[in-house]
Amino acid sequence: MDFKNDNVGIELLLAHMNIGDIIQAVEHLHLYSEREDEESGVLFEECLSQDEMDENEETLGGLVSHVQNRGKVQYGTVSDLLAFVNMVSNTSPSTLTELQEEIGVLLNKSDMVIKDGRYRIDVDVLLFPWRLTYKAPGSGHIPKGSFGKVHLAQDTETRKRMACKRIPLEHFKPADVEIQARFRHENIAELYGALLWEQSVHLFMEAGEGGSVLEKLESCGPMREFEIIWVTQQVLRGLEYLHSHNIIHHDIKPSNIVLMSAKAVLVDFGLTVQMTEDVYIPRDLRGTEMYMSPELVLCRGHNTKTDIYSLGTTIIHMQTGSPPWVRRYPRSAYPSYLYIIHKQAPPLEDISEDCSPAMRGLLERALERVPLRRSSAAELLHEEALHPSREDQPRCWSLDSALGEGTHPLLRQQSQMTDSTQDSSSLYTEDSGPCRRKGSLYIDLGALAGYYNFVRGPPTTEYG
Numbered sequence: 148m149d150f151k152n153d154n155v156g157i158e159l160l161l162a163h164m165n166i167g168d169i170i171q172a173v174e175h176l177h178l179y180s181e182r183e184d185e186e187s188g189v190l191f192e193e194c195l196s197q198d199e200m201d202e203n204e205e206t207l208g209g210l211v212s213h214v215q216n217r218g219k220v221q222y223g224t225v226s227d228l229l230a231f232v233n234m235v236s237n238t239s240p241s242t243l244t245e246l247q248e249e250i251g252v253l254l255n256k257s258d259m260v261i262k263d264g265r266y267r268i269d270v271d272v273l274l275f276p277w278r279l280t281y282k283a284p285g286s287g288h289i290p291k292g293s294f295g296k297v298h299l300a301q302d303t304e305t306r307k308r309m310a311c312k313r314i315p316l317e318h319f320k321p322a323d324v325e326i327q328a329r330f331r332h333e334n335i336a337e338l339y340g341a342l343l344w345e346q347s348v349h350l351f352m353e354a355g356e357g358g359s360v361l362e363k364l365e366s367c368g369p370m371r372e373f374e375i376i377w378v379t380q381q382v383l384r385g386l387e388y389l390h391s392h393n394i395i396h397h398d399i400k401p402s403n404i405v406l407m408s409a410k411a412v413l414v415d416f417g418l419t420v421q422m423t424e425d426v427y428i429p430r431d432l433r434g435t436e437m438y439m440s441p442e443l444v445l446c447r448g449h450n451t452k453t454d455i456y457s458l459g460t461t462i463i464h465m466q467t468g469s470p471p472w473v474r475r476y477p478r479s480a481y482p483s484y485l486y487i488i489h490k491q492a493p494p495l496e497d498i499s500e501d502c503s504p505a506m507r508g509l510l511e512r513a514l515e516r517v518p519l520r521r522s523s524a525a526e527l528l529h530e531e532a533l534h535p536s537r538e539d540q541p542r543c544w545s546l547d548s549a550l551g552e553g554t555h556p557l558l559r560q561q562s563q564m565t566d567s568t569q570d571s572s573s574l575y576t577e578d579s580g581p582c583r584r585k586g587s588l589y590i591d592l593g594a595l596a597g598y599y600n601f602v603r604g605p606p607t608t609e610y611g
Contacts, residue, residue, distance in 0.1 A: 334385030355405030
């Protein structure tokens, strides 16, 4: 006769609990049992509020789920992924400290290979510090989010390249995952999965091996206007999608825009919120100082228009190579820009001198101080500045064809240089805008020799 054990789940839970915890739990139950006898029928449940009982039940359920799936990485849906990250967030760190194997949920079934319920770091997937993927990392900047560092990851079997953001467990929150998992768009970095291992949450997502806009600025100097136009179009498409769902990104800036061969995507959704009313009133200050809108600084309520203002400041950074305010108000003398933004916004004085009239008009509408008069993402997408004629925005010659011919005079000049990284940095100083633009062109040509893997211009399909 076969016997069915109905207590398998409890036995599995006890097998993974610390014996000291079990003894302490029994002592607590015994104490409450004695109190119940003394107080003539006062039940243990009555000693707790309903909210406390619900919280305890939720934590216990999460713990049981954690134990049952210990050491298991599995493919799943977006709902499975969100349930996993919520469980991680609600489980006490002491419980997760004893974790001996990785656990997680992966959405990408084609490019990420799970073996025996495991996806092991440095075995099944390799992580590389992002700076090591470039032979010339510029100032040594490594892309960072609100918390945690971004690495380049590669699946050892499929050779799929991804970005992996490692967030310490104490700083992780479900918001880091929720928006990116629930909302899919071409200009939002696709989330491939989440893994818990060694007290850190590893978020795997679409990789932009062209680096971030900030990396390009630090390595190449200010961007040319046709590049700015292309990046702005990509960002506005992503913002239009987010704003249509009442989602505020809250941290639009060069380091959160990642370049790919045919598109640019938004990353880092740790500060993102979805509004339930017309105005979002924050409990804390969200964003990065130099790119904040005046209404966000006041913390009295704002909406999706704050992202548009941040995009305007980002365009200024792309034009000049520096964030707004910092040239006129050096960080050494002004440790905080919040008061300056509140009193003097918008930073129209920081717009590049060689900015075209159409782009200046776009910036004035994006940086409008009053949110109600500020243009939306959908409106800016139809701006004249983003749809220049061939005469106003001449195409760059094809880098691929030039590489094949090898006869272009600029290429010959490039081949005569011994060290493109060293020489290019001497072409400009912090205060010489035109020279920095010359350096930018030189670094772009250096990419032909394999020194950089940056995106240098818009796809030909859009500027055909």
